[in-house]
Amino acid sequence: MKRLWIENGIFVTMDDNRPVLKGHMVVEGDTILYLSEEAPDPLPEGAERINGQGLVFMPGLVNTHGHAAMSLLRGYSDDQSLQVWLEQKMWPMEAKFTDDDARWGTSLAVAEMLKSGTTSFVDMYDRMHIVAEVVEQSGIRGVLTRGVIGLCPPDVQTSKLNEAKQFVRDWNGQAEGRITAMLSPHAPYTCPPDYIARIVEAAHELDVPLHTHMSESAAEVAQNVKDYGCRPVEHLDKLGFFTRPSLLAHAVHLNDEEIALLAERGAAVSHNPVSNLKLASGIARVPDLLKAGITVSLGTDSAASNNNLDLFDEVRLSALIHKGISGDPTAIPAWEALKMATTYGAKAIWQEKRLGMLKEGMKADFIALNVEQPHFYPQTDMVSHLVYSGSGRDVLHVWIDGKQVVKNGECLLLDEARIRHEAQQCFERLLSS
Amino acid sequence: MKRLWIENGIFVTMDDNRPVLKGHMVVEGDTILYLSEEAPDPLPEGAERINGQGLVFMPGLVNTHGHAAMSLLRGYSDDQSLQVWLEQKMWPMEAKFTDDDARWGTSLAVAEMLKSGTTSFVDMYDRMHIVAEVVEQSGIRGVLTRGVIGLCPPDVQTSKLNEAKQFVRDWNGQAEGRITAMLSPHAPYTCPPDYIARIVEAAHELDVPLHTHMSESAAEVAQNVKDYGCRPVEHLDKLGFFTRPSLLAHAVHLNDEEIALLAERGAAVSHNPVSNLKLASGIARVPDLLKAGITVSLGTDSAASNNNLDLFDEVRLSALIHKGISGDPTAIPAWEALKMATTYGAKAIWQEKRLGMLKEGMKADFIALNVEQPHFYPQTDMVSHLVYSGSGRDVLHVWIDGKQVVKNGECLLLDEARIRHEAQQCFERLLSS
Known part of the structure; x- marks a missing residue:
């Protein structure tokens, strides 16, 4: 050997x-x-x-939340309100994505992550077989999941869920074990409760963890209360979400009761400080989460809302921002911040033993x-x-x-010059089509 | 030519x-x-x-606040309260500084700044003739000032001020015009009012601008009110500070009246977001300062409270943090953040025409x-x-x-390997002496 x-x-x-x-x-x-x-x-x-x-x-660092293919939209829309960014800029461009765009956008992201020291990454998107192929080729480790949005007719919901399940069957454990898979309702505000319940059931059936966006903005929490009479943590809890190992992206707007419940349920959080600042979502209560014993890891989110995938940036910002906000210069010491990108990151993807x-x-x-x-x-x-x-x-x-x-x-395993060239071509085609 | x-x-x-x-x-x-x-x-x-x-x-970027020689203390004390950091860690080590330490600490800082794209920097420290020599050698542009602390007997005060004035006479305009000089009371809380008034008078006499730390922490503002019956901006205004072109480092804790007065007086601010977060000082009201028409530039502060001198970090953080704090994703757009490090930086050091x-x-x-x-x-x-x-x-x-x-x-003009070696030797000597 x-x-x-x-x-x-x-x-x-x-x-x-x-x-x-x-x-x-x-x-x-x-x-x-x-x-x-x-x-x-x-x-x-x-x-x-x-x-x-x-x-x-x-x-190697562990990036616990992102959407790699969206690297194609880096710098395409900045300094905009979340709604303009998402509805007028991201969604129309993403609707035009082809397999080629997914491949080169993901390759661009993986090259950036590898070069900046990330060896494992979580990815939630569609066309996940392409992401898996890039993982296989590049040598990186991926925790992959077909994220599903449920604001669509029942047959489309079912077809998306089937696609997500098939991805798990096809790819979980592949690439010499470097690929593991999850299931993911995109978010409580983009998936009706019964659809979330079906995804939870599928996760039990396939014995895989769950990942979702949760409580990223104050507005979505308010909407959850309005629509379902409770805040997102209680809502997901009622739907059985936390009966599976689960990883929650963002978790910015939590009250004390929610923090206590997440701790009790053993859910992990992916803290995405740069994206949360850039989209003006707010600042997660990380010192409180850690104090409650919750595993807090770090994610970049996509390059469209960051706009880079250098996890060292998230580490530094995590060590800095919670000091400034709390007024306590001892909050999140350097060692703790670095753990969030390594040991806690590994724990958040259920691989802390290796x-x-x-x-x-x-x-x-x-x-x-x-x-x-x-x-x-x-x-x-x-x-x-x-x-x-x-x-x-x-x-x-x-x-x-x-x-x-x-x-x-x-x-060593990716042709960087070609990736840069193809990503540029893809973006220009998306822009003009 | x-x-x-x-x-x-x-x-x-x-x-x-x-x-x-x-x-x-x-x-x-x-x-x-x-x-x-x-x-x-x-x-x-x-x-x-x-x-x-x-x-x-x-x-090239303009770094409008720092203490270059303190690079020797990078990573020597982190994640501590301001008082422990300053009184138990920084001051005892700085008291042991020799000319050699100033030379190699400053050289280390200048090498880091040049390599990361900073072409002009403000430096407030002592042994400034050594800083000037490093500026001369390295090719960087320096706005240099002997910062004086006035918590000492009158004869020591006078001798420090004379040293600061002599530095101006010796070095203002030197190194083919790359060096300009200022005078600097260290801060309102470290200089008695009559001493500040004398420094202002000397600045008139020598026709140079003034630089000081101001309102970095909430505690020092409260102390100012207790000691002098008014907040720092009014206090400095009464002492004639703003009759000179002036650059204020930090300016974190300002009320609306202070912002209006600074705008009226034409004072510039050096925003140091990383240092302010790391020492848990707080977050300056930059969008309000800009709205009031105040020139806001960027500074790293020293490597002992940052801990790096890469001004791109300050640019990015300025573009990010004010969005997250204000809840407005359009706050400090990218172009404005980049101006803070370039055109506004140049204006803050009164060199926007060149x-x-x-x-x-x-x-x-x-x-x-x-x-x-x-x-x-x-x-x-x-x-x-x-x-x-x-x-x-x-x-x-x-x-x-x-x-x-x-x-x-x-x-090209600095021997980086030697600088790294000497800086390491200096630190080890300081630690063991």
Whole structure:
């Protein structure tokens, strides 16, 4: 089995027992075999040796909410109200999407994510078999789900749900296990209650988790109360949503009772601070969520509302914004913010036993950042530097399942020049058609 | 005179009359001679030709508040209350600073700023002759001021003020005009009123502007009211502060009357969103300041409270945070955020007639970003991409006064490897001494 021996690196492990260590890591196949300050003894025979000097190694980041193909709409509509953005800009363009657009938009997003250190991503969209193919090709890890909007006749609802279920059957566990699948009602305000109940039932049948947008804006919470007589958390709870492992995107507008109920039900949250600010949705109560014991992970949302997929941006903003809002400079310390993108991210996608930490026995999903740059000096607290000074652009190398997928900042399994070219062509065609 | 001809570039000019153009720019000596969609006719003889393909050119950024030497304390204390951070961490370390520490800390900061596209920076600290020497060497433009704290006996006050005045006499206009100087009482809460009045008088005498920290935290505003019976803006106004051109760092806690008075007096503000969030100081009322007609520029503050000096971070955060706070997704559009780092920045340092815009007759301070990367695709709205996706790490080349100071991401006039090494040595000495 292929072996990799990293010598003399700094390892930010995300393991509370030894957060940072300077030393050696050995990978065998897709697994971390050894991690220690001491050189391995005996030295691993026939291993590819990597000089870790000047590099910081850490677990690959986990992006727990997004819509990759929408990268095609990056910068197409900014600084607009949510309604104009969505109804006048996004939806009409998305309605014109073809398989080609899905392929190149997703490829563009995956290239951006890999190069900036994201090794696992959640994707909710349609044409998911195309997303799965891009995952297969690129070497990234994907938690994929066909998001369904239920504002349509019953037969269309059924056909969408069948498509979502078929995707799970076809792709769950594929790409050497790098693909896992979920089911997703798009949101409580875009799916009638009985449709949500049917999706929950299907998730039981297929034994997969659930993902949805929830309480992103104050307006949708008010609408939920008006339509169903309760707020979204209670509404979803009544529909049995939380009887499945579940991941909630946004969760900006929650009251204390909702937070307590989510904690009790064990639901995880994907905090999307940049998107929530950009669309003026508000700021999630992350310190309260964490205090309640809820798993809070980080997501970029799509490049159409962010407008980038660099998860380091979300980490930094998470560490900064909750201090400023609460008036407490100790809120969300650097270590906690970095956990949201790694160990908590892994937990939010139910893979904390194999992802999110550099530790013997874990999957070899890890990244290396070039810290021989002024913004990482003096080399004092590397965790602080990664959070407050680091960027996806500092990532030089990326390995997933022990296999290198980014080397010196370039994707090894994707043709980046072609992706840029095709994405540009797709956008221009969408614009003019 | 040396000529430079950039062919086929995308130019984000920051000029409202033609925000973005694809074409040609010719520089002669330190000045922009020509900028147009058409190739120059006749072609400039003997010019250095630069292929602009795949690059976006824009004015160099203006960082209007910071303390460069404090880069030595990057990551030394995070996630602490302001008092612990300042009194237990910063001040004891700064008290041990030597000339060497000032030199290498400042060099580290200047290298980071240049590489990330900042071509002009404001610096308030002590040992300013050393900062001036680093400015001279590195090719950057500096607006420098010896910040004075007046909580000391009268003779020490006088000696500090004399030092600050001597610095102005020695260095204002030096380094081929790249250095300008100011006077700076550190803050209303660290300088007795009569001392501030003396500094204002000295600024008149030397004909230089004034810079100070003001209303960074709610506590200092309350203290001002308690000590002097009025809020900081009125207090400074009574002391004649605004009879000089003035630049106020932070200005987080302002009421409507203060905003109106600042607008009337023509004072400029340096908005430091990252530092204000990190120290939990709060969020400045930037949309209100702009609406009142106040010049709002951007500053990083020091790397000890940020912890990086990439002004693109401040641009993006300015475009994002005021949307999220106000609930208005149209607040601080991308173009306005980018102006804060360029044209408004230039105005805040009283150099808008020569800096902050790509236009014939302006100084040739400009930067080139590599946009052949996924996060700049599809290439739709480049202003949006720079603000919401751009980073200082995307900067490839930097010119100041028409002279290239960064090429392919490396400083040409600074020895970066030595600076990193010396900064590390300085920090370790400070820590152990």
